[in-house]
Every structure is written in structure tokens, then in C-alpha cells.
Amino acid sequence: MSDHAALAPLERHGGSVHEEIVARLRALILAGVLKPGARLATERELAEQLAVSRSAVREALLRLQSAGFVERRQGSGTRVSARVPISAALASWREDDSTSMAAASEFRTVVEPQIARLAATRIDEAELDALAAVVEESRTVSDGQRSVQLDIAFHAGVAAATRNPLLASLSELTVSWTLEARLFSHVDADGRRLSHEGHGRVLRALRASNPDAAEAAMRVHLDEITDVAQRLRD
Secondary structure (H helix, E strand, O other): OOOOOOOOOOOOOOOOHHHHHHHHHHHHHHOOOOOOOOEOOOHHHHHHHHOOOHHHHHHHHHHHHHOOOEEEEOOOEEEEOOOOOHHHHHHOOOOOOOOOHHHHHHHHHHHHHHHHHHHHOOOOHHHHHHHHHHHHHHHHOOOHHHHHHHHHHHHHHHHHOOOOHHHHHHHHHOHHHHHHHHHHHHOOHHHHHHHHHHHHHHHHHHHOOOHHHHHHHHHHHHHHHHHHHHHHHO
């Protein structure tokens, strides 16, 4: 048995099958859904869960192993590596990835300010407190991977506060599409600082129940992060 719940079938986006499996599993590992040391399902089980061929799963796992994301040992199956350096994550991206960083950033700029606007009209005190805890931890975090996890948690929390399950699911679904930009922006101390400050502005607007301010704060935050990510990648 594996150490996690079954995966949903793979959503195809035009790339090769094994590359999309790599993107899905890589995102789950870096977001902390698949934790260090967690044992993955067998190749056969993964193929059934993702509705793909075993050969595609095998190729994806080999790529993840070579990039340092997983360890494969006889008798113990495939496990998430105890520690995945963020540099390995950045190095694992290829020019022919199905979703470019620019497209992912554009997607977020179109969608997330409207999510923040809606959340400002529906968020409750418990959700505000949970977001505040995330923002507080991010104030001093120095680890790039943990910073990415906190970033994902913050934006997922905002989406959940809309009370719209489709928007909440969209936030989870798009983690793999937006992960590259997030990693590039959080590998740098200045990027982590800008992320923390941007989340703080969004949180203040949400706490004030101000939809206009929440939308504007989210838009500025995403613009800043996009600039940092592009600079670091270049």
C-alpha cells in the first residue's frame, strides 16, 4: 500500500504523457502533499489511477529519480526523497514543458484577483486567522521549498473562502501549472520578502471586507512576483 490517497486521473494539456505525470507528481511533492519518505503506489497502481500506460509511469518515475525527487530501491518501492533541493526542482524544467511560466503567470493574473474579490465578501474569522498564521510563518522562513508550500496554502485558503467549491478545486488543480513561477520567485530572499508583504496586503483587505482593495492587492502581488520570477529565470 502507498502512504497517500489515490490520485485522480491525469488531466491532459497537450504535452507528452510522461512529462505531464512528472509535472503532477513534482507539484505534489513540492507542495508537501506527498511528504518526504512517503511511499508511492506501484507502477501498475499509478497507471490505473492516472488512466495512463505503465510505460509512461515508468518513464516519469525515472525522470523524477534522476532529478532527485524520488528514490527507487529493490524491495521498498518508490519513495519521495527525504530532501528535494529547490535547485533540483528548477533544473528539472525543460524548454518543451506543456505550460510556460508566462502562460501560468497570465492565468493567475486573470483569475486570482477575482477570487480575492469574492473572498472578501464571504471570508470568516477562522479563515482570516488561518491565513494570518500562514503569513506570520512566511515572515521569517528562509527555506525556499517551505516558502512555496506556504504560498500555495495562502492562495488555496483565499480560494476556499469564496465558498465556491469549483474555485477551491481550481486552486488545487492549477498548482502544477503555476509551480515553476512560484519556485523561481521563492528561491530568492527578495522574492520571499515580496511574497510575504503581498500576502499581508491581501490579508488586510480581506479582513476589512473590501472587495476592491482585495482585488487590487492581489493584482499588485502577482505582478511583483511575476517580475521577480522572470528576472531570476533570465
